[in-house]
Amino acid sequence: MNSITVMVQGTTSDAGKSTLVAALCRWLARQDVRVAPFKPQNMALNSAVTCDGGEIGRAQAVQAQAARLQPHTDMNPVLLKPNSDTGAQVIIHGHAIGNMEALEYHVYKSTARTAVLESHSRLSGQYSVIVVEGAGSPAEINLRVGDIANMGFAEAVNCPVILIADIDKGGVFAHLVGTLALLSESEQARVVGFVINRFRGDQALLQPGLDWLEQHTGKPVIGVLPYLRDLHLEAEDAVPVNISAQQPSPASGRGSTNKLRVIVPVLPHISNHTDFDPLRLHPQIEFSFVGLGEAIPAADLIILPGSKSVRSDLDSLREAGWEAAIQRHLRYGGKLIGICGGLQMLGQAIHDPLGLEGEAGSSVGLGLLELSTTLQAEKQLRNVRGTLTLENAPVSGYEIHAGVSAGRSLQHPATLLEHGADGAISNDGQILATYLHGLFESSAATDTLLRWAGLSEAATTDYHARREADIDRLADAVEQYLDTAQLRELFSLEETSCAN
Numbered sequence: 001m002n003s004i005t006v007m008v009q010g011t012t013s014d015a016g017k018s019t020l021v022a023a024l025c026r027w028l029a030r031q032d033v034r035v036a037p038f039k040p041q042n043m044a045l046n047s048a049v050t051c052d053g054g055e056i057g058r059a060q061a062v063q064a065q066a067a068r069l070q071p072h073t074d075m076n077p078v079l080l081k082p083n084s085d086t087g088a089q090v091i092i093h094g095h096a097i098g099n100m101e102a103l104e105y106h107v108y109k110s111t112a113r114t115a116v117l118e119s120h121s122r123l124s125g126q127y128s129v130i131v132v133e134g135a136g137s138p139a140e141i142n143l144r145v146g147d148i149a150n151m152g153f154a155e156a157v158n159c160p161v162i163l164i165a166d167i168d169k170g171g172v173f174a175h176l177v178g179t180l181a182l183l184s185e186s187e188q189a190r191v192v193g194f195v196i197n198r199f200r201g202d203q204a205l206l207q208p209g210l211d212w213l214e215q216h217t218g219k220p221v222i223g224v225l226p227y228l229r230d231l232h233l234e235a236e237d238a239v240p241v242n243i244s245a246q247q248p249s250p251a252s253g254r255g256s257t258n259k260l261r262v263i264v265p266v267l268p269h270i271s272n273h274t275d276f277d278p279l280r281l282h283p284q285i286e287f288s289f290v291g292l293g294e295a296i297p298a299a300d301l302i303i304l305p306g307s308k309s310v311r312s313d314l315d316s317l318r319e320a321g322w323e324a325a326i327q328r329h330l331r332y333g334g335k336l337i338g339i340c341g342g343l344q345m346l347g348q349a350i351h352d353p354l355g356l357e358g359e360a361g362s363s364v365g366l367g368l369l370e371l372s373t374t375l376q377a378e379k380q381l382r383n384v385r386g387t388l389t390l391e392n393a394p395v396s397g398y399e400i401h402a403g404v405s406a407g408r409s410l411q412h413p414a415t416l417l418e419h420g421a422d423g424a425i426s427n428d429g430q431i432l433a434t435y436l437h438g439l440f441e442s443s444a445a446t447d448t449l450l451r452w453a454g455l456s457e458a459a460t461t462d463y464h465a466r467r468e469a470d471i472d473r474l475a476d477a478v479e480q481y482l483d484t485a486q487l488r489e490l491f492s493l494e495e496t497s498c499a500n
Contacts, residue, residue: 003124004492005038005159009134009150011175015166016197016225018059018236021133023474025067028129028491030475036127037063040116041078041135041149043088044237045271045308049383049398054094055079058274059133059236066471077119078112078148080105083269083309083357093119096379099356109146113156116148120157129491132159139182151187160192160490168198168227173209180217192490193222195482200227223482232281232470234274239266239289259286260455263299265322266291267313267341271306272400275339278440278463284455292320301335301453302326304342306437310373310403311352311363314345323366335453336368336431343423343433344403347371356402368431369424371407378402384436386417389425393448397438409433 008024010017021037028035039060048061054073064071073094080088087101090108092115100108123130138150138161146152154161165175176194183191194213199206203224210221262279266289273289280287290296307313317323330336338346347365349372354360356375365372385396395415414423414434423434432452440446443460450458478484488494 003128003130004490005120005124005130005132005157006490007132007134007154007159007161009138009154009161009163011137011139011163011165011179012169013136014238015137015175016164016195017133018063019233019474020162020164020195020197020225021131022059022063022066022233022471023478024131024487025063026471026475027478027487028131028493029066029068031493033129033491033493034127035067035129035131036069036123037067037075037133038120038123038130039076039133039135040120040153041080041112042076042236043080043082043135045081045269046235046237046274047079047081047272047400049381049400050075050094051383052094053381055091055096055379055381055400056094057236058234058272062234062467062471063131063133065467066474074119074122077115081271081308089308094381106146109148113146113148113152116153117156134161137179138187139179141182151183151190154190155186159190161187161190162193162195162222163191164195164197166197167206167224168200172196173213176213177216180219191219193220193483193486195222196224198227199224220483220486222486225477225481228473228477231473232277232466233474234277234467239270239273240280259284260301260450260453261286261297261299262301262303262453263288263290263297264303264305265289265317265320267305267307268292268316269307269309269313271308271341272339272437273305275305275437275439276303278446278460281463281466282446282460284450284458292316292322296322296325299329299334300455301337302329304336304338304345306339306400307341307345309357310341310344310375311350311361312358313341314350314363314365317345326366326368330368330430334430337439337449338431338433339439340399340401340435340437341403343369343435344373344405346431346433347373347405347407347409349373350403351375369407369409369426369433371405371409371424373403373405375402376404380435382419384417384419386415386422388415388445388448389413390432390452391448393442393444395436395439395442395445397436397441399435400437401435405435 042057046058056076135149409424413421
């Protein structure tokens with residue numbers, strides 16, 4: 001198969017690369033083009049379990065959905081999960097090979113490059129079009145040697161590049177022209193055009209700048225995407241800001257809004273915070289991510305999230321006063337959920353004899369559940385289905401964890417999954433713990449959990465339908481605001497459409 005590869009690179013992080021790749025995947029899939037997403041190297045703590053039993057960045061799983069595919073490890077062959085300021089767990093073809101410091105990984109990149117090119121080659125043999133997402137910015141001149149994430153990859157596979165910039169940040173023309181200027185001549189030649197993202201206002205006022213940009217660079221502006229209000233696309237890594245219309249009120253009681261107040265501490269190494277997207281979008285919930293330096297508001301439900309460095313994050317949680325706040329919350333009848341790393345924190349001890357997440361050793365847990373956890377080299381990676389033990393509500397999700405937990409609390413499980421019982425519910429019914437990510441993506445399970453937490457008339461909308469609708473909004477924006485004639489030529493669309 002003669003496949004077409006096109007890469008999207010950004011002038012900065014969060015310029016809109018992930019969004020544009022998802023948009024192009026759905027736009028192409030609508031036209032019956034066999035398209036697959038690809039990201040050579042991703043650094044993120046939000047991940048997903050693939051159909052072949054591996055782990056990839058969450059953004060690539062969303063892009064796979066946009067392409068109407070099941071996520072596969074070849075879509076993100078190198079995933080880096082930071083566990084310190086200078087180190088990360090390195091995941092190749094879906095499976096962890098160990099932890100590396102930044103300089104160590106820089107040397108390893110030549111080996112990682114082989115994995116990247118192998119995955120791209122396999123996808124190219126199966127799909128007509130590969131839409132590739134770069135990482136960060138190609139203008140990071142200190143990272144050019146051995147690059148596999150941006151222009152190094154584009155040069156290796158000889159593909160064109162679309163450069164996207166976020167006008168909402170300001171300085172969009174400086175971003176585009178400056179990025180282009182820092183590329184080599186061969187790299188500059190690969191840039192086939194620009195996309196400007198998140199524009200608000202009358203484009204007539206922007207047009208003189210677009211005309212200047214095209215004249216100055218000799219490259220076309222493929223289009224200007226508007227700021228799409230209320231668009232929801234799962235975050236690649238960063239915790240969303242300004243994520244709820246209402247923050248939890250400081251007053252006790254649920255107040256006149258009759259909304260359930262839910263808070264989640266933002267741990268230094270918080271992982272898979274996309275677990276909470278259905279809650280922060282829920283009209284009956286006042287949701288907040290609470291930074292560890294912020295005052296801890298009153299809440300009906302506290303959720304301890306996943307973590308890539310559980311013992312270190314537990315120390316940070318304690319230093320910020322959360323242990324006392326959680327105990328007070330429980331004394332006043334509040335409910336508490338721990339997910340994955342959060343489950344491990346709720347137990348009596350966490351043991352890391354191999355130093356998988358930092359220095360080898362053990363930590364005392366919060367002691368709220370009678371269980372202990374030992375981290376093991378082999379991760380559990382699986383997509384699962386089952387039921388909550390509360391009301392037998394159907395639930396589905398995925399597990400990504402190195403910890404194995406044991407103890408008497410597990411005799412009262414939170415879920416019954418295909419492979420067996422999972423998690424725990426405390427004897428007093430106030431605490432629920434589970435290894436299951438995606439816990440709130442099932443409407444029935446979410447309704448059950450919200451009733452358990454105190455919301456008597458829970459009415460959860462279909463989160464999957466919302467996600468599909470927003471992906472379709474992105475494809476609509478491509479059709480309306482980008483130069484589709486140029487895109488069709490770039491993707492050799494007539495040829496690939498006929499072939500499919």
